[in-house]
Amino acid sequence: MELVHLKQFPAKIWCNTFQSEMNICKENILYESKEWAQSSMNT
Incomplete structure (x- = not known):
């Protein structure tokens, strides 16, 4: 399970x-x- 994808793409995608x-x-x-x-808002 690579949650790193969430950092690269919107959760929906x-x-x-x-x-x-x-x-x-x-x-x-x-x-x-x-x-x-x-994370997106804080960054």
Whole structure:
């Protein structure tokens, strides 16, 4: 699981791209997208 993708792409795109390989994508994105959004705002 490479969450680094969240740093490169919006969570929605990342999820749509990898959801076929990750069944937990939606659950993961709900948490990670918040982290990604906060990082984007803070940076």
